[in-house]
Amino acid sequence: QVQLVESGGGLVQAGGSLRLSCAASGRTFRSYRMGWFRQAPGKEREFVASISWGSGRTYYADSVQGRFTSSRDNAKNTVYLQMNSLKPEDTAVYYCAAGNTYVYSDTRGYDYWGQGTQVTVSS
Secondary structure, three states: OOEEEEEOOEEEEOOOOEEEEEEEEOOOHHHOEEEEEEEOOOOOOEEEEEEEOOOOOEEEOOOOEOOEEEEEEHHHOEEEEEEOOOOHHHOEEEEEEEEOOOOOOOHHHOOEEOOOEEEEEEO
16 A cells, blocks of 8 residues: 655764655555654664654654654655764664554554665764
8 A cells, every 4th residue: 555665775974964765655655644763683663753744743753853854755755864963873774664643653653664774874
């Protein structure tokens, strides 16, 4: 029903920036809100940010607030995660997700997931 493809990951030095993209498709994807999650080896998948297609309302994890910004381009069916002032602890696989509940900060609130893109921040 909803297909998501992430891109933009890579290797960056601490203090640098990366911009992740998530291309969405499917007949009902506009009915979903979008989320960004990340997962480091041996860790649970954790919430990073979310954004609504309609209102553009955003939410951020405390660990990234002030450094990361989520946005969307409805014409391009794409959501973005601009990551600035990156730290080694930001190293993880980053996932784009789509959900349709009020639970925006937990994996339980999302039904569709992309394959992930690796972000590595060196010190």
